[in-house]
Amino acid sequence: MSHGFLDSLGLVGDQDGAWAGNGPIPTTGEVVDVHTPIDGSRIGGVRLASLADYETVMGAAQEAFVSWRTVPAPQRGEIIRQLGNELRKHKRELGALISLEMGKIRSEGEGEVQEAIDICDFAVGLSRQLYGLTMHSERASHRMYEQWHPMGVIGIITAFNFPMAVWAWNAALAAVCGDTMIWKPSLKTPLCAIALQKIVDRVLGEHGHAGVMNTIIGGDADVGNAMIHDKRLPLISATGSCRMGRIVGQAVAARLGRSLLELGGNNAIIVDETADLDLVLRGVAFGAVGTAGQRCTTTRRLLVQRPIARDVAEKLARAYETVTIGDPLEDGVLMGPLIDEGSVQMFEAAIAAAVEQGGEVLTGGTAIRDRAGHYVKPAIVWSEKRLPISHEETFAPILYITPWDTIGDAINDQNNADQGLSSSIFTNNLMRAERFLSAAGSDCGIANVNIGTSGAEIGGAFGGEKDTGGGRESGSDAWKAYMRRQTCTINYGGELPLAQGVEFL
Numbered sequence: 001m002s003h004g005f006l007d008s009l010g011l012v013g014d015q016d017g018a019w020a021g022n023g024p025i026p027t028t029g030e031v032v033d034v035h036t037p038i039d040g041s042r043i044g045g046v047r048l049a050s051l052a053d054y055e056t057v058m059g060a061a062q063e064a065f066v067s068w069r070t071v072p073a074p075q076r077g078e079i080i081r082q083l084g085n086e087l088r089k090h091k092r093e094l095g096a097l098i099s100l101e102m103g104k105i106r107s108e109g110e111g112e113v114q115e116a117i118d119i120c121d122f123a124v125g126l127s128r129q130l131y132g133l134t135m136h137s138e139r140a141s142h143r144m145y146e147q148w149h150p151m152g153v154i155g156i157i158t159a160f161n162f163p164m165a166v167w168a169w170n171a172a173l174a175a176v177c178g179d180t181m182i183w184k185p186s187l188k189t190p191l192c193a194i195a196l197q198k199i200v201d202r203v204l205g206e207h208g209h210a211g212v213m214n215t216i217i218g219g220d221a222d223v224g225n226a227m228i229h230d231k232r233l234p235l236i237s238a239t240g241s242c243r244m245g246r247i248v249g250q251a252v253a254a255r256l257g258r259s260l261l262e263l264g265g266n267n268a269i270i271v272d273e274t275a276d277l278d279l280v281l282r283g284v285a286f287g288a289v290g291t292a293g294q295r296c297t298t299t300r301r302l303l304v305q306r307p308i309a310r311d312v313a314e315k316l317a318r319a320y321e322t323v324t325i326g327d328p329l330e331d332g333v334l335m336g337p338l339i340d341e342g343s344v345q346m347f348e349a350a351i352a353a354a355v356e357q358g359g360e361v362l363t364g365g366t367a368i369r370d371r372a373g374h375y376v377k378p379a380i381v382w383s384e385k386r387l388p389i390s391h392e393e394t395f396a397p398i399l400y401i402t403p404w405d406t407i408g409d410a411i412n413d414q415n416n417a418d419q420g421l422s423s424s425i426f427t428n429n430l431m432r433a434e435r436f437l438s439a440a441g442s443d444c445g446i447a448n449v450n451i452g453t454s455g456a457e458i459g460g461a462f463g464g465e466k467d468t469g470g471g472r473e474s475g476s477d478a479w480k481a482y483m484r485r486q487t488c489t490i491n492y493g494g495e496l497p498l499a500q501g502v503e504f505l
Helices: 002-010 053-069 073-089 089-102 104-124 167-177 192-204 220-228 242-254 277-291 305-318 341-356 409-416 431-438 478-482
Strands: 030-034 042-047 141-152 153-159 180-184 213-216 235-239 259-263 267-271 299-305 359-364 378-384 398-404 423-426 446-449 484-491
Touching: 002 089, 030 192, 030 213, 042 104, 042 192, 042 431, 042 446, 053 153, 053 180, 053 213, 053 409, 073 167, 073 192, 089 104, 089 213, 104 167, 104 235, 141 378, 153 167, 153 220, 167 180, 167 478, 192 213, 220 235, 220 242, 235 242, 235 478, 242 259, 242 409, 267 277, 267 341, 277 305, 277 423, 299 305, 299 423, 305 359, 305 378, 305 398, 341 378, 341 431, 398 409, 409 431, 431 446, 478 484
Parallel strands: 153 180, 153 235, 180 213, 235 259, 267 299, 267 423, 299 398, 378 398, 423 446
Antiparallel strands: 030 042, 141 484, 359 378
16 A cells, blocks of 8 residues: 555654654654554554653643743643644544544544634634632631632543544644643554644744643553542553553542543434434434444444334344445545454354344445455344343444334433433434433433434543543533642631631631
8 A cells, every 4th residue: 555645744664652842752662553444554653762861841831831831821722722723634644544543434524623623613612711700708808719720740541443633632722721631542553643643743842842742652550540540640641441441540530630531432322213214324324333333432322112113123234234334545435444343253243142142243344355455344132122232332333123112112222321422213203312411311421312423522521530540631611620720719808707707817
């Protein structure tokens, strides 16, 4: 495979695995080969960083924080605006890199870069809106208010499935809040991280703020472990599996640090007989098949009112048969490969378990072995009752369909998952929609009506409950996670009254 955009992004040849202070740090660790899931060919290599390299990166981030925190927030926002503009210039090449290294189709790859651009735009406005509150004091001639300050050096750990957008959610907000950061990307998509870091170095370097955004590419056992136990990182923002989140959360909590966890999802869509089935078919197809089922918001369960359940299942199965599977860089392809062979084997094992438990595979469910790469046929599994395997989050395109009789049953089934990320109902019944959105309805961080579970906008806070981790990234007031709150009281009188009427001396 020949890909000119690798050259334009400066990714020809093996890359160093540590970047700080406006450039790479020569690393001497083992070279990890980077293979594209499209056909398994080698597209690059990264020399892993060591613990000594980590200390160098940490030093650069700490040094940069001393000056960056004093830059007025709107000026920090202006630099992030310029970063967003630079991402715009390279949107097509960066999107193609995501397709090549991770396997998303081209439109999804470019859409992910657009997310990074959008959050930069959001952060620019946010840089003038880091609001505190003013409270009335109970003491005469006193003023009380709260303000927000930068926390320090932030640790960012990201997964392979969104190798650019999730970093941007964290980095853009943390930067305008006055923090510096160290990013540990997935070893499955390191080239995406390096490409972004090179763009960051150009933009921040021009303003004399090298070291604000830094990258370290190393193993979980050494570099990852060092990060989560490092008291110099007051916040660890980690995106990945629930298993990983438990390790991170416990380690950070043990040192009384903060965690921002965005973990897995086992997301369901409820459909009733009043729903617009055209919307249902389109929403479910993208939610279940998009990114080859490798989104944390992927639709994994479809709960359909019994009178229309089988009809919806059969229509979806016919729609699945039209999905073009192949090279995600080619026009017309709707589903690319899974990230690696391990994911293909996990997909096959889940299908086998579903059949053993009584599920009926309506379409797909097999690996595509007559070509290089890691391709599968997206599966629809029908069962009258919930299958045990559907309680597990298999990071692959498997959709389990079951019927329901009452809306209460449907909501209870939807909530019967360890995770609580995204949820949806398709209905034209106002009472059902409102019940779904009520406190007695969906227990997820995201609840949609007549929209699928996947494809969130950056303006809203993103995240979920239960095993999803409770963290919130991106929009709304998610910025508060990256700052420390300070309550201030000013006495402008000549007396020194104590609160609660206490008298002393």
